[in-house]
Amino acid sequence: MALFNLTINGKKQQVDVGPSTPMLWVLRDHLNLVGTKYGCGIAACGACTIHLEGTATRSCQLPVSAAEGKNITSIEGLSENGDHPVQQAWLEHDVPQCGYCQAGQIMSASALLEANPNPSDAEIENAMDGNICRCGTYTRIKAAIKTAAQVK
Amino acid sequence: MRLIKTSCNRRSFLKASALSGGGLMLGFSWLTSCQPATQDALSMPEAWFDINAYLKIGDNGIVTIMSPNPEGGQNIKTSMPMIVAEELDIDWKDVLVEQAPLNTELYTRQFIGGSQAIRRGWESLRMAGATARKMLRQAAAQTWQVPVEDIITEGGILHHKPSGKSAHYGEMAAAAAGLPVPEEVELKDIDDFKIIGTSRKNVDGKKIVTGQPLFGIDTYQEGMLTAMIVHPAAFGMKLKSVDDAGVRSMPGIRDVFTLKVLNEEYERQHFDTCAFLQVVAIVGDSTWEVMNAKKAIDIQWEPFTAYTEERTHYSGTKQTLIIPAGLETTSEHLALMAETAAESPQEVRRDGNPEAAFRNASRVIERTYTAPFLAHNCMEPMNFFAHVTAEKATLKGPLQKAELTEQTLSARLGIPVENIDIQMTRLGGGYGRRSYANWLIEAALISQKMNAPVKLVYTREDDMTGGIYRPMYQATYRAALDADNNLTAIHINAGGIPESPLYANRFPAGAVENYLAESWTVNTNITIGSFRAPRSNFIAGAEQSFLDEVAEAVVKDPIAFRLELLERARTNPVGEDNDYDATRLSGVLELVREKSAWGQEQSNLHRGVAAYFCHNSYVAQVLDLVLEGDQPVVQKVTNAVDCGIVINPDAAANLAEGAVVDGIGNALFGEMTFKEGIPEKNNFHTYRMIRMSEAPKEIDVHFVQNEIDPTGMGEPTFPPVFGALANALYKATGARHYSQPFLGKELNLG
Numbered sequence: 001m002a003l004f005n006l007t008i009n010g011k012k013q014q015v016d017v018g019p020s021t022p023m024l025w026v027l028r029d030h031l032n033l034v035g036t037k038y039g040c041g042i043a044a045c046g047a048c049t050i051h052l053e054g055t056a057t058r059s060c061q062l063p064v065s066a067a068e069g070k071n072i073t074s075i076e077g078l079s080e081n082g083d084h085p086v087q088q089a090w091l092e093h094d095v096p097q098c099g100y101c102q103a104g105q106i107m108s109a110s111a112l113l114e115a116n117p118n119p120s121d122a123e124i125e126n127a128m129d130g131n132i133c134r135c136g137t138y139t140r141i142k143a144a145i146k147t148a149a150q151v152k
Numbered sequence: 153m154r155l156i157k158t159s160c161n162r163r164s165f166l167k168a169s170a171l172s173g174g175g176l177m178l179g180f181s182w183l184t185s186c187q188p189a190t191q192d193a194l195s196m197p198e199a200w201f202d203i204n205a206y207l208k209i210g211d212n213g214i215v216t217i218m219s220p221n222p223e224g225g226q227n228i229k230t231s232m233p234m235i236v237a238e239e240l241d242i243d244w245k246d247v248l249v250e251q252a253p254l255n256t257e258l259y260t261r262q263f264i265g266g267s268q269a270i271r272r273g274w275e276s277l278r279m280a281g282a283t284a285r286k287m288l289r290q291a292a293a294q295t296w297q298v299p300v301e302d303i304i305t306e307g308g309i310l311h312h313k314p315s316g317k318s319a320h321y322g323e324m325a326a327a328a329a330g331l332p333v334p335e336e337v338e339l340k341d342i343d344d345f346k347i348i349g350t351s352r353k354n355v356d357g358k359k360i361v362t363g364q365p366l367f368g369i370d371t372y373q374e375g376m377l378t379a380m381i382v383h384p385a386a387f388g389m390k391l392k393s394v395d396d397a398g399v400r401s402m403p404g405i406r407d408v409f410t411l412k413v414l415n416e417e418y419e420r421q422h423f424d425t426c427a428f429l430q431v432v433a434i435v436g437d438s439t440w441e442v443m444n445a446k447k448a449i450d451i452q453w454e455p456f457t458a459y460t461e462e463r464t465h466y467s468g469t470k471q472t473l474i475i476p477a478g479l480e481t482t483s484e485h486l487a488l489m490a491e492t493a494a495e496s497p498q499e500v501r502r503d504g505n506p507e508a509a510f511r512n513a514s515r516v517i518e519r520t521y522t523a524p525f526l527a528h529n530c531m532e533p534m535n536f537f538a539h540v541t542a543e544k545a546t547l548k549g550p551l552q553k554a555e556l557t558e559q560t561l562s563a564r565l566g567i568p569v570e571n572i573d574i575q576m577t578r579l580g581g582g583y584g585r586r587s588y589a590n591w592l593i594e595a596a597l598i599s600q601k602m603n604a605p606v607k608l609v610y611t612r613e614d615d616m617t618g619g620i621y622r623p624m625y626q627a628t629y630r631a632a633l634d635a636d637n638n639l640t641a642i643h644i645n646a647g648g649i650p651e652s653p654l655y656a657n658r659f660p661a662g663a664v665e666n667y668l669a670e671s672w673t674v675n676t677n678i679t680i681g682s683f684r685a686p687r688s689n690f691i692a693g694a695e696q697s698f699l700d701e702v703a704e705a706v707v708k709d710p711i712a713f714r715l716e717l718l719e720r721a722r723t724n725p726v727g728e729d730n731d732y733d734a735t736r737l738s739g740v741l742e743l744v745r746e747k748s749a750w751g752q753e754q755s756n757l758h759r760g761v762a763a764y765f766c767h768n769s770y771v772a773q774v775l776d777l778v779l780e781g782d783q784p785v786v787q788k789v790t791n792a793v794d795c796g797i798v799i800n801p802d803a804a805a806n807l808a809e810g811a812v813v814d815g816i817g818n819a820l821f822g823e824m825t826f827k828e829g830i831p832e833k834n835n836f837h838t839y840r841m842i843r844m845s846e847a848p849k850e851i852d853v854h855f856v857q858n859e860i861d862p863t864g865m866g867e868p869t870f871p872p873v874f875g876a877l878a879n880a881l882y883k884a885t886g887a888r889h890y891s892q893p894f895l896g897k898e899l900n901l902g
Contacts, residue, residue: 001403018403018440025440029378034370035363037580039531040612041443044836047531075363082362090361094353094802097810098225099360100531100580106361125845132836134531134581135225136813138847140806 004064008033009077015064023059023067024048027074035075035103039132046131049104049111050074056111056127075103078110086110089148097135105131109145118149194248201325203287204333205258206236206280213308213322215242218252220259221269222552223356224579224586225810226866227803228269230355232277234799235270238347239281239340242308242321249355254554254574264552264582265682267767267864270799274861282337284328291327292319307346342797342859351802356578368549368577369609371537376605377406379435379598380442381591382451383428383618386829387678388479389453391430399434399449404441408434408449411597413590418563422466423556426590427619427679433598439609446611455479456677473650474675479829485649486522488674489626497645497670501656503727504666506632509641513632517705521629521694523892525649525824526622526683527831527839532580533615538595539605544571545596550579552586564593565600584682588620616839617831621824622683624649625690629698632666637706639717640666646691647672650680653687653694658765659737660699662730663717678826684814685867688766689874693819693892696762696875701888710761710879711745732765736794739856740772743792747854748774757787760879762872768863770794770856773812775848775876777884784884786816786848789876791869793853796860805853808869812851815873817842820895840895 006013008031015030024041027033027050036059039047043058050059051073059074078084086109096102105128112119112127119127124145133141197210207217217233233249254262261272285305292310293300296317304311311318359366384390396408410432414424432451436442458477465471510516536549545567551557554574562569579586595608610618627646634640642664646654656669683689703713718741720726721734741763744750750759756778763772776788789812798804821840825832833839878889 017438021438021440025438029438029440032372033363034365034372037367037531038369038439038533038609040836042612042835042837045531045841078362082358087361091353091357094351094357094806096225096354096357096360097227097806098531098579098581099356100367102360103363121849125843129843129845132531132841132843134529134583134814134841136810136817136842136847137806138813138842138844139809139849139851142844 004068006064006067006072007070008072009074017064019063019065021064023050023062023064023072026064027059033074033076037100037103039101039104045101046108047101047104049107049131051107051111054111054114056108075107078106084110085148085151086113086144089144089151092147093140093144095137095140095144097137101131101133105133105141109141109148113145113149119145194246197322201329203284203325203329204280205252205255206277207240207284209284209321209325209328211322211325213320214246214248215240215308215321216248216250218250220252220262220273222262222264222550222554222576222579223251224264224550224552224582226264226269226807227354227800230352231270231800231803232273233355234347234352235274235277236281238345239278240285241305244347244352246308251576254576256555262555264579265584265587267769267866267868269864271768271861271863278339279337282339283334286334286337287328287331288321288324290331290334291324295324295327348797348799349801352800354803366578367532367580368537369532369535369580371548371577371607373537373539373605376537376607377435377437377602378439378442379433379595379606379608380446380611381594381608381614382432382434382446382449383614384453386453386479387427387619387826388455388477388829390428390456391432392452392454394432395450399445402441402445402448404437405445406435406437407602408432408445409601411594411601413593413597414560414564418560420461420463421556421560422464423553423587423589424463424560425588425620425679425681431594433594435598435602435606443611475677476675478677480676480678481827482524482825485624489522489624489647489649492672492674493626493628493645493647497647497672499668500654500671501661501667501669501727501729503661503664504641506641506643506666506668509632509666510630510643512634513640514635515633515705516630517633517702518628518630519698519701519890520626521697521890522626523624523690524822525624525678525680526818526822527616527824527833528581528583528585528620528683529616529839529841530579530581530583530585533612534585534591534610534618535608536592536595537605537607538592538599540565540567540596540600543567544573546573546575547592547596548575548577549592550577550582550586551589551592552579552582552584553589557589557592560589561593561596565596583684584686585620588681612836613834617834619679620681621678622689623651623680625653627653627691627694629694631698631702633706639664639702639706641668643668645670647674649674649676649678651687653691655687655691657729657731659721659732659734660695660717662725662727662734663721665726667726684811685766685870688764688867688871692762692764692766692871693874693878696764696872697878697888700760700875700879700882709751711741711750714763715741733770736770737763737765740770740792740794743854743856744772744774744790747792747852748790750774758784758880758884760876760881760883762875762879764868764872764875766871767867769865769868771868771872773869773872773876775873775880777880779884784881786877788850788852789848789873791851791853792856793865793869794856794858795865795868796858796862798855799862801855804855804865807865808853809851811867811869812873813842813847815870816848816877817846819874819877819892820846821893823893
């Protein structure tokens with residue numbers, strides 16, 4: 001166990017965990033930020049996506065030791081009042097079914113739009129193909145990303 | 153307006169009303185255990201008045217509606233309360249929704265399964281709203297000393313036009329709560345619906361997009377431990393020995409022990425399927441620490457011997473399942489299915505003289521279709537919270553059929569059912585998988601042993617290799633054609649491991665003069681269970697692919713060919729047990745023909761059609777493929793759906809869209825194979841799931857407009873997609889696809 005100083009959603013936090021502990025479990029088990037979801041543990045489903053210095057990152061493969069000193073954003077910190085354009089577009093298109101993957105989808109989508117404010121369909125698919133939605137809401141996710149792109 | 157007796161569900165209304173004591177309702181035990189569904193715009197009332205089990209009214213006119221069934225993505229938590237709100241005649245903006253507790257005295261059929269929530273809830277939900285509305289009107293009539301017939305309601309306001317008096321529901325709620333439950337209530341005319349038939353957004357949408365704790369896996373309680381299990385590496389294996397010496401001293405590990413999930417003598421119910429009767433539990437302080445111990449533990453397994461299992465089927469019939477010994481392999485499964493189909497099919501239905509028709513045929517078409525075991529792969533892995541003490545058990549998590557799990561849990565823990573409280577969270581997907589609850593029993597037993605609150609979480613690998621798969625299936629279809637290209641006979645021989653997919657009385661039964669349906673099964677020690685539209689999810693695709701091929705053989709348009717058959721079934725049906733409505737099935741085919749502009753040829757557009765009836769709803773689909781280079785891309789899927797009255801159209805469309813994507817994904821990629829009993833895929837790097845780039849670019853959903861009582865949407869749009877895709881692929885590539893998954897046969901997509 002060791003102490004790690006983290007900056008999560010703009011707030012300084014200290015956790016006492018093993019250095020290999022993935023950020024996914026630091027967030028969920030130690031900081032009670034459970035919006036970031038466990039889906040596969042091998043970076044193959046995207047449910048655990050967070051932003052590391054603004055880049056979409058699978059938190060199940062990010063050891064806490066590599067996150068120290070970096071800015072981390074989880075779904076809880078994407079916006080103050082849940083009104084990020086991507087979140088608003090998600091509500092407008094009523095995207096979710098079960099909803100479990102959607103935090104990861106939103107984190108991937110918001111990182112995409114930050115880097116590429118007006119993505120083509122192919123660019124959206126390329127950025128989002130790492131995020132599985134088992135309920136199959138892909139057409140709505142894509143439509144919501146386009147709506148959010150217009151707002152931004 | 154229609155009068156309806158309240159008696160059929162009177163018990164629950166009376167019960168709730170008695171509990172409330174006829175007055176101010178505070179501290180109704182289950183309400184305090186629920187999180188209030190705060191909505192920013194609504195100010196909370198100072199007092200709530202309990203009208204019946206489904207709703208309470210605040211003194212400021214705000215209404216809380218209890219959604220009885222668990223929410224797993226069907227949007228039931230929005231759609232069911234919409235029905236109550238409609239009959240209550242309240243503005244939707246003044247409604248809060250809460251998940252009802254599990255209470256089989258107050259609510260009926262509180263589970264996810266068979267696309268039945270709306271269909272089976274329709275009357276009681278309407279009555280809950282209508283009963284409350286009537287009691288409010290009676291309360292106003294008594295207060296104002298006017299005849300109740302003169303009191304009308306409008307969006308949560310009671311009016312007495314002659315005197316000009318009016319009051320909002322909150323002002324009359326206390327008086328209404330004290331009234332006896334009316335003997336009969338008036339239900340609205342369908343033409344007067346203001347909420348039903350309009351699209352309302354998911355009541356939990358904001359919580360989902362902001363990452364609030366909604367799911368079972370998000371459950372946290374002070375002092376809670378984390379547990380995981382290790383199950384045998386292969387089906388056909390059981391525990392031999394555990395070496396946990398190195399693991400016990402790992403950081404954060406509290407205990408390691410074996411547990412027996414079910415006792416052998418316990419007579420199992422339908423949903424008590426459990427692949428591995430004994431598992432190893434590892435308990436610790438945090439998920440990562442337990443995961444690390446799980447990787448390090450040394451467990452030996454050994455083959456088990458064959459046994460039988462007595463089981464009471466959901467229908468009430470008793471079954472004896474034969475669980476064979478041995479380590480099974482997929483190639484052997486395929487050979488075994490072929491052998492059993494040829495040797496020992498049982499006749500299920502016969503019309504006319506099929507043998508003579510085949511003997512006299514000028515042409516016979518015969519095709520065999522197969523499909524593999526499938527894993528559900530809910531995105532939220534199986535998990536449950538349990539806190540078991542000497543007297544009682546509190547459980548919380550995602551579960552489809554909590555009321556059916558209570559008994560099993562009670563028997564296993566030795567705690568009476570009334571001391572068991574299973575709280576229902578949102579499900580991160582169900583699709584049938586969460587009808588089975590061995591992990592819940594495991595969580596409870598671990599908590600009992602540890603004497604502490606515990607959250608059990610399956611790793612993705614545990615989840616995917618833990619059994620309860622969609623069965624493996626095979627179906628052979630034969631068609632007899634006479635010299636004039638008339639279809640004179642159909643013969644279906646269908647079976648599976650360990651369940652047959654046959655629905656002998658569905659279309660094309662009733663539409664063909666000579667008909668023979670046969671069924672068979674093969675035993676296995678791989679556990680299976682319900683998977684979105686059980687049996688239909690295979691037989692629809694096989695049937696609809698086959699009919700496409702027959703239509704081509706007789707040189708007919710595939711939609712026209714199906715409509716001709718349905719015309720026969722409608723006007724002069726063969727046999728008496730046909731369990732579909734040929735008019736409604738024709739109706740969706742005609743609607744999809746119109747909406748897809750079927751028949752308007754485009755050079756690079758390859759179209760496949762399919763239609764199917766299951767779970768009381770009718771669906772037809774046209775799937776459009778284009779070739780980009782030599783890559784087929786699903787451009788558009790047009791859906792025509794007849795599910796009666798549509799409660800929440802946009803939510804229903806969302807379900808149809810999802811089922812289309814799910815169907816395409818499973819048809820192309822879905823497959824669980826076995827080698828020596830070991831599942832060959834254990835996570836998403838090997839089990840391929842459909843991704844955004846492979847999904848259709850556009851999905852249209854059209855509903856048949858009628859006034860038939862509503863039926864379900866969770867399953868019916870899923871089965872036909874397999875057929876529509878296969879038929880479109882044939883048009884695009886010239887190759888018919890008979891065995892799923894279609895991919896791996898030189899096909900890529902997107």
